[in-house]
Amino acid sequence: MKAYIKSISCLSAQNSFPNNELDMLILNSTAIKHAIEPNYKDYVNAGNIRRLNRIIKMALVTAIDAVSCANILKPDAIISATGKGSLTDTEKFLMNLFEDHERLLNPVNFINATYNALNGLIGVHYQLSSYCNMYVHRGLSCYSALSDAILLLNEEPSQNILINAYDEITPDHYFIKNRLEYWKSDLCEDHELLNSTSQGTKAGEGAISMILSLNKDAENNQVCLELLGAKNKSSISAISKDLLTFIHTLKPDLILCGYNGDIRFKDYVSTLKEEHNIPVLSWKPLSGEFETADSFGIWFGHSILKKGFLDDKYTFLQINQTKSQPEFKKKIERILIYNHFFGKDHVVYFMTLDSKK
């Protein structure tokens, strides 16, 4: 279950777009890490996106950017992943429904609240007649989309498949999830998030698109993504055992995990904290937490592999203690990624830099 990442594009709370690397980190104490929106008109005809709300526009832009960075005219299939779809449209339609007592509703919100709306828009943009699928299983959405894509690549190896993962946060949804005890009640600086001793985390959002292919480009340094496994639920001991096995057999140079500073779930990464030979970092202080945040982890891993080493500015993301600090400067070619969503939806990926021509 592996494929090459031909291109990747990411809109997030960081300056990840369009350069695919983080020169300056954006760190603060806000409870919500909003994604930075691009200048949409640079990518899509303004008329075509006039009636779209922000997360669909963002995902449309990363999709278009990923396709163009892969140097292909159009993708051969579209598989998308989201926890919440266009939440803004869902909420607008719901509020409209209450306020107008079920009369005079705007169908545009209903259409765009439909989960596969994005696939349709991308399809129209490229005039595709292709395989399309849409996964909506919270923290497993992205993994499910990737595994569908890899099956598809094995069925028709010459394809370039577009994957999109996206989620947004809104004030109302933040409030509901706050009542569900998702977020921290105290102010927390991003660089303190991983040391927090309170429950809850920070909300985030993002849109990440990539082109997957089985064919390695002539270009050097292509990143290979492998799906190692996913579980709806798992005990801490079973997860720890699996992670130890992966560390032992795959010998990663770096582990990226999705620990989000919520003390209730710290035990899921306790094994990783006891790892002393290689650095273990969490990307959540950069991205915030959202259902498809594992896709940001993949983007982050991809950018580290392309650079080849860990930048010093990431020191605060480290959750373990390595024997010697030089470990941070070592060449990084193999990354193990582990994420879960509030104790559920466990996913494990492995990324390698294929440097041989």
Place this chain on the structure above:
Amino acid sequence: MVPRVAITGYGIISSIGNNKAFTENSLINLNSGLRHTQYIDTIYQNIFPFGEVPYTNEELFHLAQIKKPIHLDRTSLLGIIAFKECIQHANISTFNNNAAFYNATTVGGLCEVENKYLDLIDRNQTSKIALDHFNLECAICTERIIEEVEFPGLATTLSTACSSSSNAIIMGARTIEHGISEMAICGGTDALSKFTINGFNSLKNMDSNPCAPFDENRNGLNLGEGAAYLVLESEFAALKRNATIYGYLKGYANISESYHATAPSPQGIGAQMAMQKALEKATLQPDEIQYINAHGTATLNNDLAEANAINNLFHNIPVSSTKPYTGHTLAAAGSIEAVISLMSIKLHTLFPTLNFKTPMQDVDFIPLQHLLTRKIEYVMSNSFGFSGSNSTLIFSNT
């Protein structure tokens, strides 16, 4: 060698019956489940007919024989009932760890959230809500089902509007063909909700009379609710455990056409491609298909496009839409109609399109109007959705 995908069980609940036997009975007797809704508080209660499952949530909870004292939303309850029936039908006592569950839904817990929403976002209410007792997203519906039946494999949820559960079935088949799983439970569940009722109404897609697919005077769809799941199994695994095989998934296709967000091209280009690709996958010629269970929603756009697409590929084939029985059950429609297709194979019976009176002017197309008894080897089932999503399944008897 790529394993053949056998169907070793199925379960169904809709407005025409809460299990297989009642469903078959309703179909044979041409009984429609469309009536005014009793359980949804909407201003359209007495305006539109709905395919509502005629039980309260409490009655569904009892029907589902839920073991734990847990609060469950209607989408999950319908799903649990159909899921339990399908594993009983397949005679499964314990699941293999590599079994997969592909669930489809469009509504998820929204059927319940919409009634509490204003309270949920009321800034004066700061009380905590129990994390485990609230179905805010589609994944939770799938989780409720696997927790109730103690399913050990990987479960995921997909949502491609009205083609959702057909795509769930396709994913299950591919997982088996790739040798990743020996068994996949696939299908979908959706409950009626104010959200979808108002959504389709805002699109002016709903008929205030019982829907009349492929009729010149058709005026839109009737929404329904329900759930259906199929047990897909590699033939080898099924034979090894002496399972009864009720049919095979012989071919399938998932193709999106890029025409319009909510309407197909009038020529039905996407629908035709999906049917064509499914035939190729099944290595069948069009004249080998003996019956098509059409998507046939009775919207102006769908029926014209689908009829054109069918005419371009087939000649004089019996086609019917069973939506006048069940209503359009959205994410559940693909699997509900897959089960009805398997019932056609089992009972040697083609169920007619109800409410058809006047042929369409723009296309030469007459759907099946009378119950037909005929041995069927191959049946095709179509499901089309928003964003140009077209999926076709082909089931075979042997």
